[in-house]
Amino acid sequence: MSYRNQTADDAIKALLDPALVKRLDKLFFPKSIAVIGASDIPGKWGFLLISNIIGGGFKGQLYPINPKKDSLMGIKSYKSLADIPGEVDMAVMTIPAKAVPDAMRECVAKRVEAVTVITSGFREVDEEGAELEREITKIANEGGISFIGPNTMGVGSMYNDMVAIGSPVFPDKGGVAIISQSGNVGIQFMMWGAARNIGVSFFAGIGNEAQLKSSDFLAYFGMRDEVKSVAMYLEGINNGREFMDVARAVTAKKPVLAMKTGRSATGSAAAASHSGSMAGAYATYSAMFKQVGIMHATNPSEMISVAAAAATVPIPKSNRTAIMTFGGGWGIIAADECDVAGLTMPKLPQYLIDEIDKILPPFWNRSNPVDLVAEGEPDKVLKIMQLLADWEEVDSIIALGVVGRLSFIENFVECQRKVDNTPINVELKAELMSDYVRRENKILTEIAAIQNKTGKPIINVTLGSGDNKSIFETANGNVMVAASPDDAAHIISQLAGYHKYLQSTK
Amino acid sequence: MSYRNQTADDAIKALLDPALVKRLDKLFFPKSIAVIGASDIPGKWGFLLISNIIGGGFKGQLYPINPKKDSLMGIKSYKSLADIPGEVDMAVMTIPAKAVPDAMRECVAKRVEAVTVITSGFREVDEEGAELEREITKIANEGGISFIGPNTMGVGSMYNDMVAIGSPVFPDKGGVAIISQSGNVGIQFMMWGAARNIGVSFFAGIGNEAQLKSSDFLAYFGMRDEVKSVAMYLEGINNGREFMDVARAVTAKKPVLAMKTGRSATGSAAAASHSGSMAGAYATYSAMFKQVGIMHATNPSEMISVAAAAATVPIPKSNRTAIMTFGGGWGIIAADECDVAGLTMPKLPQYLIDEIDKILPPFWNRSNPVDLVAEGEPDKVLKIMQLLADWEEVDSIIALGVVGRLSFIENFVECQRKVDNTPINVELKAELMSDYVRRENKILTEIAAIQNKTGKPIINVTLGSGDNKSIFETANGNVMVAASPDDAAHIISQLAGYHKYLQSTK
Incomplete structure (x- = not known):
């Protein structure tokens, strides 16, 4: 290199x-x-x-x-x-x-x-x-x-x-x-x-x-x-x-x-x-x-x-990708967009299904895109991401809704205030929000670590609104957050094309 | 009806x-x-x-x-x-x-x-x-x-x-x-x-x-x-x-x-x-x-x-559109996007060139897209928009950068503060910003009026950043602001297709 x-x-x-x-x-x-x-x-x-x-x-x-x-x-x-x-x-x-x-x-x-x-x-x-x-x-x-x-x-x-x-x-x-x-x-x-x-x-x-x-x-x-x-x-x-x-x-x-x-x-x-x-x-x-x-x-x-x-993520070594999603519909939309962008989505091998079976409830979909069926616990989400990143048949991951839910949390906190019928407790709200930010930072830092270890780009798609940050800095390096599933698909497709070019010149 | x-x-x-x-x-x-x-x-x-x-x-x-x-x-x-x-x-x-x-x-x-x-x-x-x-x-x-x-x-x-x-x-x-x-x-x-x-x-x-x-x-x-x-x-x-x-x-x-x-x-x-x-x-x-x-x-x-x-604008009666732009490059991008979306852009007739000649400096481009060559005076901009909307050969207008420049103004005001080397004068800044908002509101209200009078949709594309509003309410009705030139082109193309369908059922 x-x-x-x-x-x-x-x-x-x-x-x-x-x-x-x-x-x-x-x-x-x-x-x-x-x-x-x-x-x-x-x-x-x-x-x-x-x-x-x-x-x-x-x-x-x-x-x-x-x-x-x-x-x-x-x-x-x-x-x-x-x-x-x-x-x-x-x-x-x-x-x-x-x-x-x-x-x-x-x-x-x-x-x-x-x-x-x-x-x-x-x-x-x-x-x-x-x-x-x-x-x-x-x-x-x-x-x-x-x-x-x-x-x-x-x-x-x-x-x-x-x-x-x-x-x-x-x-x-x-x-x-x-x-x-x-x-x-x-x-x-x-x-x-x-x-x-x-x-x-x-x-x-x-x-x-x-x-x-x-x-x-x-x-x-x-x-x-x-x-x-x-x-x-x-x-x-x-x-x-x-x-x-x-x-x-x-x-x-x-x-x-x-x-x-x-x-x-x-x-x-x-x-x-x-x-x-x-x-x-x-x-x-x-x-x-x-x-x-x-x-x-x-x-x-x-x-x-x-x-x-x-400028942010590793260049993927092929156009083969895995999708993980917080919601079934978005996974389907992303799969369509990947197809249009010329990406391929290999089928989950049995060993991976067995491993994810240990993490997700029995009714998960057992295919790529992997629907997290609303499992939001950071350790479990990251474990699945690590499994997918280690999977030899793919060279990139699109992660939908794993990060970028701050506006949901904000609305949630605001609802709680109305339910309690108390005046806004600014400190409590700030505490809840910063709790969430800490959680998200932990996830982003781990995503960067997985990206570094495997050399595979992980393109996150924010399902929130309002928070438009595209690049997150973490202790382990930068993480990319795309605006939509088609955005993520185009990114991987273009970068994989660049890798193919580099290979052709060797 | x-x-x-x-x-x-x-x-x-x-x-x-x-x-x-x-x-x-x-x-x-x-x-x-x-x-x-x-x-x-x-x-x-x-x-x-x-x-x-x-x-x-x-x-x-x-x-x-x-x-x-x-x-x-x-x-x-x-x-x-x-x-x-x-x-x-x-x-x-x-x-x-x-x-x-x-x-x-x-x-x-x-x-x-x-x-x-x-x-x-x-x-x-x-x-x-x-x-x-x-x-x-x-x-x-x-x-x-x-x-x-x-x-x-x-x-x-x-x-x-x-x-x-x-x-x-x-x-x-x-x-x-x-x-x-x-x-x-x-x-x-x-x-x-x-x-x-x-x-x-x-x-x-x-x-x-x-x-x-x-x-x-x-x-x-x-x-x-x-x-x-x-x-x-x-x-x-x-x-x-x-x-x-x-x-x-x-x-x-x-x-x-x-x-x-x-x-x-x-x-x-x-x-x-x-x-x-x-x-x-x-x-x-x-x-x-x-x-x-x-x-x-x-x-x-x-x-x-x-x-x-x-939900906001009139349905265009055909796929023929006129573009007006604050910057040449964006006009070209929009023209390309219109072409891809199946819109046509008629050539400016001589009478229109003559009329716009009275408003813009001699070096304007005399074609569709009409480059406003940075002419930002609301009355002149609106006069040109009115001329284009009255033009019988088009049924819609894409207006690039006419609205949505608040973030520019914000940065400009902030620069002035640094130039003057004075502490932030909150009141002055607020006054300048609200001046701009008044100007923009005037333009949007007039755009709504032109839209009403001609029955032709005017899709504005914001060239600013941060201000993500898509629908502006004015005294004369609502105005649509799209996020990008391709967004505007798709909007007109889809609505024109809908009009064509309605015609076919008559």
Whole structure:
């Protein structure tokens, strides 16, 4: 495994110019940021960037630049980049498109090596914009600058507390890196992820990719230890060969997902006019992803869930799964969803039936899915889970309703209060709830232990409501909780497909 | 329309025995409930039922029955049904299966006409259980009792504040009625619905359907004004002809959805062993649903969303839709999802382009999806929505990111606080947030007005996070907010299919 990773690292490194790596380090881990086009007019991009960088808790130096101001929102401001006393690691530009070439020249003069060009009005608009885009790219190339954009929402680097993004979005630190050709889609991934506590490492809103391409970020994220999985939203790829080489190297090391729009004619046409990229035939992309081991997600929900799982659980060694369920109906729904997702569900062998017979009452269903017939005692539930995980004919488990029942408990406690007709006893309620949380934490910690011991992913499906956490941290590692049975089935199907790819390359 | 409804009402009435209607009234609107098998041992069914009936706020008389107790949880308790002084409209049984026949006889003696048999251990277990099931059905039939179950989670009647259910689940009052062959699935629908504020009118956990069948509840809900749409979870149907007659009559009046498990061989086998119903060929069911105008949902998320929308928005007169979006990427994703869901997206006619030209800056995309290029001013956004709704070539609108940005605003306000470096000004924050809520309410109210005026559904997709409300009440009526673009596309596709069915029956 470590040898394999070593090789994979070498392969990625061979594809990345060391000078570029240094500049990408400055893009994502700058000690100082200049915002060219800073503003104190609420709602303007130059205002939002300052606001979000500070709001995100950036610890480094922030230099607003505005030719008409000495200070902005209480922060010392500079008339130009040249006026800044110290070094500038990264510059964010949010000025009119026509002013970008000059600003890029100022960056060259100031030896700023990493730039984010938020500004739109380039290739995506007209030929004049395209010409302007070629001009800024030339200036950057000749001046030793790596830049992301133009026409991007910005960059995020959660382990550097840096949200150099036009939207106020603050996910937890975590393993998922996001590369998005659409700013709003990338940000939405983070918003939904944040609501489900799916942690993010990096965000790259790549926009028009005038210079830095999706493949550059993919390679960089492939090398960074913070990144456990990479999720890409793509409307098109212009450097197909390079992209494939990079992808092949990165997928050898860590899971990579892509969502590609343009499945439909309308979507394809809209994509072409949006980011100005060649949309290309959807089927071609799909085949390409398969060839290089990229998991292909067909909608945003699948994208977010699979990326989170890929950063969290072991990769299953086959598509054979066992289901355990707290309710018969959900087990059936899950079995259907597994079938649709191409998973197989082996029959329970006699020895397993005999073992589970010792735990469950005589009327249990004796088949896969295993219906726990409402047996909720943690030790018994975990014993059955351990038996299923040890079963050699399956490589993953879907556990329905084993965790995530806090809202039931909450309602239950509230009912008791009404039955007793006493005023709310806040302390008692808190005690009951924390009892439940302790119980659930115990189960989750044991699930992580079983997962570690067997190397088989255990995807839990919450049957509660309201508690939307997807990733639970325990003393034994992280546990994944999916939102629905179809979500769980897609996760295992995608990860098993990734394992199959890895096997095929051995 | 009223004539049509009149006919539909007559058709439904013709299928329902008036005596049965009277008894179903007692099942869902009892003034008094006896719980046969009441217990004060926490966790027992007899405990949970008492707890949930009280917790749900039931206003009528509650009679716990337990031969060993004088009072239970502070409530006067009775040794037997016969001891109860007043009338009992409905009895809930949660006693061992073998005791059910005697309890049913006691109900006959006490002239209880509506009974819920929670108890399991009947047909779903073995032949002995099946014999017991036939016995209780015979007693009920001869004694003038209508009963639901056995092997059910119970019944809920939100407009009667009655949760005679084993789980503590308390959705808002609303338009969706649920019929579920699996108790846990039906309850999960309500839990997820509650988290998304999707209101429920009735819940019928039909269990083994020894006597009362899904079709009885479908007919009853078809006649009740509280019910705006019916969602059914089915593992199988044993009275196909009757079911179809009822369904045909009800769908003529209001939207009906079904989710049928057993798509896969494994799921089908599991269903057979779960509720003891004949699973039958999935394709046969699908064809049958189509024939009688039932919308067929393939997974739980679709089921919940479409049922909520069907209870909320007008039925679109075709599958032609217009998309308006706050972000280009999401527009493309939505266009793809519409295509997959079988919707068509006509091209914008010149007159519309000219009109929108007057509102949006020159660089807007001039096609469907209409990208609002971040124009957030409510009057302008609503003007464009009105133009699209008036456009004769479409019968529905998907609006992405027009509503649901509260979490963005929240983060924005929080950033400002950090920028100003002042302690949290709770009042100012509250003022900013309520400003935003007022703005959003204005937009939603206007959307409802446009929807009313044009009779075209406007499905909003929230691009926020955390705020999971699906149905917004406004002065002009309710507005539907879907969770994702694919959710919105499925909603319109299903409802347009329903309209097509209605047209075909004219």
